[in-house]
Amino acid sequence: MEETLKIVVLVKHVPDAQFDRHITGPANTTDRDESILSELDEYALEAALQLAEERGGPKAGNEVIALSMGPSGAVNAVKKSLQIGAYSGVHLSDDALAGSDAAATSLALAAAIRHLAADGRPVDLILTGMASTDGETSLVPAQLAERLSLPQVTFASSLEVAGGQVTARRDAGHFSETVEAQLPAVVSVTDQINEPRYPNFKGILAAKKKKIASLSLADIGVDASQVGLAGSWTVVESADARPPRTAGTIITDEGDAGIKLVDFLAAQKLL
Amino acid sequence: MANALVFIDNPGAALKKSSLELLTIARSLGETAVAITGELNDDVAATLGAYGATTVFQPSVDDLDQYLVGPKAAYLAAAVAASGATAVLLDNSPEGKEIAGRLGIKLNAGVITDVVGVEADGTAHKSVLAGSYNTTAKANTPVTVLSVKANNVEPAPAGAGAAPATATVDVPTDAAANSARIAARTEKPVSGRPDLSDARIVVAGGRGVDGDFGPVEELADALGAAVGASRAATDAGWIGHDAQVGQTGVTVSPQLYISAGISGAIQQKAGMQTSKVIVAINKDAESPVFEIADYGIIGDLFKVLPQATAEIKKRKG
Numbered sequence: 001m002e003e004t005l006k007i008v009v010l011v012k013h014v015p016d017a018q019f020d021r022h023i024t025g026p027a028n029t030t031d032r033d034e035s036i037l038s039e040l041d042e043y044a045l046e047a048a049l050q051l052a053e054e055r056g057g058p059k060a061g062n063e064v065i066a067l068s069m070g071p072s073g074a075v076n077a078v079k080k081s082l083q084i085g086a087y088s089g090v091h092l093s094d095d096a097l098a099g100s101d102a103a104a105t106s107l108a109l110a111a112a113i114r115h116l117a118a119d120g121r122p123v124d125l126i127l128t129g130m131a132s133t134d135g136e137t138s139l140v141p142a143q144l145a146e147r148l149s150l151p152q153v154t155f156a157s158s159l160e161v162a163g164g165q166v167t168a169r170r171d172a173g174h175f176s177e178t179v180e181a182q183l184p185a186v187v188s189v190t191d192q193i194n195e196p197r198y199p200n201f202k203g204i205l206a207a208k209k210k211k212i213a214s215l216s217l218a219d220i221g222v223d224a225s226q227v228g229l230a231g232s233w234t235v236v237e238s239a240d241a242r243p244p245r246t247a248g249t250i251i252t253d254e255g256d257a258g259i260k261l262v263d264f265l266a267a268q269k270l271l
Numbered sequence: 272m273a274n275a276l277v278f279i280d281n282p283g284a285a286l287k288k289s290s291l292e293l294l295t296i297a298r299s300l301g302e303t304a305v306a307i308t309g310e311l312n313d314d315v316a317a318t319l320g321a322y323g324a325t326t327v328f329q330p331s332v333d334d335l336d337q338y339l340v341g342p343k344a345a346y347l348a349a350a351v352a353a354s355g356a357t358a359v360l361l362d363n364s365p366e367g368k369e370i371a372g373r374l375g376i377k378l379n380a381g382v383i384t385d386v387v388g389v390e391a392d393g394t395a396h397k398s399v400l401a402g403s404y405n406t407t408a409k410a411n412t413p414v415t416v417l418s419v420k421a422n423n424v425e426p427a428p429a430g431a432g433a434a435p436a437t438a439t440v441d442v443p444t445d446a447a448a449n450s451a452r453i454a455a456r457t458e459k460p461v462s463g464r465p466d467l468s469d470a471r472i473v474v475a476g477g478r479g480v481d482g483d484f485g486p487v488e489e490l491a492d493a494l495g496a497a498v499g500a501s502r503a504a505t506d507a508g509w510i511g512h513d514a515q516v517g518q519t520g521v522t523v524s525p526q527l528y529i530s531a532g533i534s535g536a537i538q539q540k541a542g543m544q545t546s547k548v549i550v551a552i553n554k555d556a557e558s559p560v561f562e563i564a565d566y567g568i569i570g571d572l573f574k575v576l577p578q579a580t581a582e583i584k585k586r587k588g
Contacts, residue, residue: 240404
């Protein structure tokens, strides 16, 4: 039997991309009504659950902790993660966190992850999605790794853990590579790595009995001035909604649409 | 004392267009230094000089490519200290963004990714929430780190530039500690087509190609375009995942995007709606893609695309 793992999965509550999304307020922050668990984080959670199940699951002493930082509504991302199968949840929430950029977010998450090791058992693996579907900067995994002085293995399209080492496959445009790192490590996974499971009725019932710990900045030893707008190193100075694209000319093919298309491209000087 | 430092990872035998774009932006911010990894070829040094670079830094070690991100960020932090730069520019590739991210933490510097324009005072322009907002952002730290998307400025040499001075930067001895090591790397076959992420024209196919990318590829080749695909097409295994345009794939912003047999669900739209001109071909008149197309054809892509390809070949002679 492989050694057991303590895995933290970072899950983010993001505005549902199926609807119009908005930037609001004096600090140009994203409106978080109509939010859901970021779809890309489900792959990280699935990867964590598979690693834990290969090692005998919770009974054998594995831990899969879903950690979300965000306002009160973000607890729903944790709840959804518990329904899908996470063993326990943590919600880091504090009014002072609002408006945090990636640097401030990584500072708070690093402190929360250190706090989760305060029970004497260090975290072996921090799993994330490849990006959030709102900010899309992909900065947090790299910055979290830097703050925790850990190796980062990003955009993993496959993942194995054995003998205290993580081995991942990464596919870039022109090459694919195999990457190795010692645990503990920060690993982000792509949407190619697995097929995330859906919460079933049993999972939804079981989730009600699972623990969600609420953490404030005081709990993790972070001062309000280090996070939020005050602790961010970047400022969004303006945000202007781009006028929606409007439909142009629509034609129905009557046998010569290919020629008409080329006429259009020529008129636009695109040939 | 340089004002801007441009990072160019393994420039090779000739600088890429995206590197020339970074140099052009850097020059608008002030005196420019460059930090490279790998060999500095004479032609590359001359080009760097022509684009206004006064100093080229090289790392004291040659094994940076064996590790992921971490040691390159450590090298770049040392190069920022050596150059005194207040702005650092990198490309917006996944690795460029991650080096930027770790560098930002090392330097206590604000990082702005996905930048499409930079003003002289360091204010960055970007497009967010899948192109639905244009924002300006600025770092409030002494150093600003910017990862800049390709194809947003025209590369322009400075004119008569002297060959830059070269200098070696000591990479900290512990730079590779706590870093992931690249154990193996396999090059993929080169397609001969332009890179999807910075192509001027993209022709993309979706569910409607029903397993046959032939007509899409032939039109792409007639136009000198890159080939893209919807997630439905890559998930079906009809084309490699690298070709996927959309929220979880490549985001493109070409002069022309031709969408064939793609319904245009939000996932796909997020990856292409900042394209300058969008053309859509789909059998289903109700496809959402027609709501954002500048020119839409309700028709069979297996008839329309080959006809257009033949016509383009005819006109180009």
